[in-house]
Amino acid sequence: MNLIIPMAGKGKRLRPHTLTTPKPLIPIAGKPIVQRLVEDIADVTPEKIEKIGFVIGDFEEEVKDKLREVAAAVGAEAYFFVQETAEGTAHAIACANEILEGKVTVAFSDTLFRADFKLNPEDDGIIWTKQIEDPSAFGVVKTNNEGVITDFIEKPKDFVSDQAIIGIYYFKNGEELRDEINYLIEHDIRGGGEFQLTMALEALKNKGTNFTIGTVNEWLDCGNKEITVESNSRYLGFLKGQNLISNKAKIENCEIIEPVSIEEGSEISNATIGPNVSIGKNCTIRNVKLSETLIQNNTTLEDVELTNSMIGNFVNLKGSPKSVSLGDYSEW
Structure with missing residues (x-):
């Protein structure tokens, strides 16, 4: 076929x-x-x-x-x-x-x-x-x-x-x-x-x-962004119970609320992740609280609380937004 x-x-x-x-x-x-x-x-x-x-x-x-x-x-x-x-x-x-x-x-x-x-x-x-x-x-x-x-x-x-x-x-x-x-x-x-x-x-x-x-x-x-974030959440729900967190990710002092997917090379510390969060490869995430959020690769997040958000590749975000849509190479 x-x-x-x-x-x-x-x-x-x-x-x-x-x-x-x-x-x-x-x-x-x-x-x-x-x-x-x-x-x-x-x-x-x-x-x-x-x-x-x-x-x-x-x-x-x-x-x-x-x-x-x-x-x-x-x-x-x-x-x-x-x-x-x-x-x-x-x-x-x-x-x-x-x-x-x-x-x-x-x-x-x-x-x-x-x-x-x-x-x-x-x-x-x-x-x-x-x-x-x-x-x-x-x-x-x-x-x-x-x-x-x-x-x-x-x-x-x-x-x-x-x-x-x-x-x-x-x-x-x-x-x-x-x-x-x-x-x-x-x-x-x-x-x-x-x-x-x-x-x-x-x-x-x-x-x-x-x-x-x-x-x-x-x-x-x-x-659009809202529908894509919702679809990401629903698809994670379909996969709930499967191991979606790479053993090549480094996670320290975190609360993980399933379903969550985390790809290899990402380092996450002092964070609450989930539910319904996808994190791509080689991200650095510190002191954050994330839910209903889709993050692509090589992105850095610090000192932020996010929900209903979509973050691209090579983004640097530190601060106060609650819900954002940031494309590749954005700075906040």
């Missing part, structure tokens, strides 16, 4: 953090978002992932190296496809036409989830959904009594269904998806000014593809 991950977006709502780090590489519970996504998809997929196509923007080679590591960790080979202009979900997938063949899963990179089902690779297609209270900002699906999808509706103004499409899709025949998307692009068929994946799905359904739904238990977003 092949996996395609569109991730060329600029992540504007998560600035300043995405000014220096692509959003899919922002860590959640100690691992980049895209790594969490790939690992979770591999966990619900009984077939081996052979190729992972990352649809990227103008990313540096260092980022590509990290993505190669993400692919290799699940035994797959990384492929890179550049999306030069943002023209919709179908357009992003079309950038990876080269590997749109055979069994294919498409997963948009800002989607994290928890699910207790296993994908059936013999199904024609599976659209992963989550039941939500207000689906008006999302694409939704309607199903018949057999659980087969009968309609795809993009951002309905009036209520038609509470099953929101979360951004993960499985196709038994990638070539058929490729043909439908290419038809949209070649004939400039758009919805809302963009090439919409739901239009290709509707065409496949009308030609006999039976799409069913795979309902997830949890759907986590990483759109």
Whole structure:
């Protein structure tokens, strides 16, 4: 099976953090978002992932190296496809036409989830959904009594269904998806000014593809600072009970309130850490109290109490703020 991950977006709502780090590489519970996504998809997929196509923007080679590591960790080979202009979900997938063949899963990179089902690779297609209270900002699906999808509706103004499409899709025949998307692009068929994946799905359904739904238990977003901090906290909760503190971290005179993740090389003293705190590599943290906070690498914190905060790489923070969002190389 092949996996395609569109991730060329600029992540504007998560600035300043995405000014220096692509959003899919922002860590959640100690691992980049895209790594969490790939690992979770591999966990619900009984077939081996052979190729992972990352649809990227103008990313540096260092980022590509990290993505190669993400692919290799699940035994797959990384492929890179550049999306030069943002023209919709179908357009992003079309950038990876080269590997749109055979069994294919498409997963948009800002989607994290928890699910207790296993994908059936013999199904024609599976659209992963989550039941939500207000689906008006999302694409939704309607199903018949057999659980087969009968309609795809993009951002309905009036209520038609509470099953929101979360951004993960499985196709038994990638070539058929490729043909439908290419038809949209070649004939400039758009919805809302963009090439919409739901239009290709509707065409496949009308030609006999039976799409069913795979309902997830949890759907986590990483759109802005508040939501990302919340998603980090919830994901740490999923992992509670696992050892998330590196034995190569140095911790002295601290109270640790689980769940907490601390990576190697970090030195922490005279602190209360947790709950729901992630600390990256090679950080120095003294005389602090932290909760509901995500800290990246090589950062120094002293004499501060923080909650609901997101701190980037190479930050120096000492003083009084209670809730902050500081990008890389910030000083406070």
